[in-house]
Amino acid sequence: MSKKIPHRFYLTEDQMPKQWYNLRADMKEQPDPMLNPGTLQPVTAKDLYPVFCEKLANQEMDATTRYVDIPEEIQEFYKMYRPSPLIRAYHLEKALGTPAKIYYKFEGNNTSGSHKLNSAIAQAYYAKEQGLAGLTTETGAGQWGTALAEACAYYNLPLTVFMVKVSYEQKPFRKAVIHTFDADIIPSPSMTTNAGRSILEKNPTTGGSLGCAISEAVEKAVTTPGYRYVLGSVLNQVLLHQSIIGLETKMAMDILEEYPDIVIGCAGGGSNLGGLIAPYMQDKLLGKASPRIIAVEPASCPSFTRGRYVYDFCDTGRVTPLARMYTLGSSFMPSANHAGGLRYHGMSPILSKLYHDGYMEAIAVEQTKVFEAATFFAKQETILPAPESAHAIKAAMDEALKCKETGESKTILFGLTGTGYFDMTAYNSYLDGSMTDYIPSDEDLQKGFDELPRIPGIQ
């Protein structure tokens, strides 16, 4: 007799995790170290201090501390919007006619609209603690910029957001939310930095990219006294903070006496995926269980499925350290018709290593299929998903339909990272039939690979 599973399950406040989980502590092989692009030597925490807040730089380098205490102030902030619900998709299951059990962890019920707030408040807290004068960052679709603006407003910490120009122009309401939380926004590339001016000189009409915006935000941070730079994905520290997603999920599923056969997350830089899968990957690394873990990325920006596992810059302006990761090349920009976020050229080095070592799978999906899944899901489950999150929905629905064919009652877990309220332009283009798909040709991708850095003795 199995336990009665509610539609929405919330941990109590007392059950909320008090520590983050550092996946690296259980990895048999570590990701290759970041390299200083000048010396080609491994970067140390101290090397990062001019760019990152010190405690965050230390977290970035720490591969051994398995559990990291969440500072009490951050726990207090988390309690304003966490725990997030673990939802059993009864209505979606019924509509699909599948014997599979579908669960999703929903991170969209906060004003930032996504999981990004989990790391934003941590990064703002450490910056405040260090007495910094302000922060800089970049944002693409705008979820990270909104989350960090919320976190900085809470601490009265000045913030400058470099927003990818095409988003800046297409999403006036995202800008308005960020303004409500007092942050400055600069469309990127801009004339306010050397990196921006140089990119604009080569390509005056560019709509920008995350890689460009990172270059500008880093430059602004290192040239403004008391400022540091923060990033919402890709980095080890961000995956650490996002482990709260997976820890809550696992605790909730344990209470419900459930364990996923398949764990699915969308993947851009890897922050949500890395957070959601953390405790399940731990089980896998420790040989305790062997769930399938699937990363879902857009076919138009396929870093896992068609990228190379090499050292690359994290930004377009080539000012950051080199990281070994799955990458399409830091000069890669997704096609202008790509609406759905997840447009970063690289991928979390931790996830890249785990994928390379065979601990997880990856698939790429086309955007019209993603929006088809998103609208179907919305009508069954009443939640309008972010396009990014809908990549995971699409994959989860496909797995559930396979179960329908085979008659298997698998337990499928996916991450619903956010809501799509600021993505209605993209939904409109899907609904009116003007949305198209784009799959880069091998020649398109080769251009990005041709500009990968050459590193004597390494690549």
Next chain:
Amino acid sequence: MSKKIPHRFYLTEDQMPKQWYNLRADMKEQPDPMLNPGTLQPVTAKDLYPVFCEKLANQEMDATTRYVDIPEEIQEFYKMYRPSPLIRAYHLEKALGTPAKIYYKFEGNNTSGSHKLNSAIAQAYYAKEQGLAGLTTETGAGQWGTALAEACAYYNLPLTVFMVKVSYEQKPFRKAVIHTFDADIIPSPSMTTNAGRSILEKNPTTGGSLGCAISEAVEKAVTTPGYRYVLGSVLNQVLLHQSIIGLETKMAMDILEEYPDIVIGCAGGGSNLGGLIAPYMQDKLLGKASPRIIAVEPASCPSFTRGRYVYDFCDTGRVTPLARMYTLGSSFMPSANHAGGLRYHGMSPILSKLYHDGYMEAIAVEQTKVFEAATFFAKQETILPAPESAHAIKAAMDEALKCKETGESKTILFGLTGTGYFDMTAYNSYLDGSMTDYIPSDEDLQKGFDELPRIPGIQ
């Protein structure tokens, strides 16, 4: 030693109310009956059948059934987004430096963005059960239209939404969400109905009003075979469905061993307010407790505080029955500079009667003050409120600041009905300083009163 109060408190699924509460069953004096505008005789349920779904018409007239079973299918739907959290505003309290305890019931965490879904799913369910071919409705700010579109999509029930033209033009993304859920949207006034054509003839450039849109939606319903009309506020049936808000709140506060000294809700047509206060008003009617109950309305549309308690049409086209309520006259339209919803000319007859009989208070607030409170709240509590909801925030903050002066530790409860993600144009005008306030002059209001219906022997 008082109980430890979590930041967010959720009932379990098993604790969710299985019945709605019908406030009229405990009222010592009933609201005056609706009148047929032709015969001036009290309307019967059967009179309403051509317009309303039968079970909803019956609920509209039922003043005696104290508790109404919530059909199981509606309970199942509720479980997708309910229970909503009862939140202790620890961070707001701290920022205000008040000894008051502030609680709010947050209804915004669903895709409709507000409490409106509570009644929308009920109305769609009864329509489906009756085998109707489709529904019509109107929407102003768009929350009701979105909620009903979600509910109708769930039941594959065709829906036509008449959207107040000024909102239709200012809120393209609201439209897009409604389209995602397959509903048709017509800007009102339109040329598709006699009511719309007649209004446009008199005033070709009008931006429309809820009153106009109601006229068109009713006409479309009664002239389309198998169609009925549904309304998202004002009506007794809507207050019945919305009682779920108050019932959940009271059960949660009972568990936390708390009881409010003051209950505050924003008031447009009264659906949220009537729902939130229902069980507390019951206590007051039965002499069990005497919390202060405060309705908060916009100074630009002050039906409680400056309206008349008389019979009036529910719509501008004068096709609906007459209801006795606080009204500014069905021809009243709020100033174009009014951004914050709550723009209906009348008020729930139930709430009107209770206010008239002294069971509750009402105040009117100006919109720049409302947005000031909204942005302050957002920075402390991380939730960007709907402008409508921010009326209640403003009043709650003022009461908390009074407690700071007097040193009293009152318990304040307010309803946070929704989120402001589709209201960023209004937020922008507040942030850039272009937002202005408008308080209608006595002469302005007199124009609406002059057009009130004359009813021999009554008014």
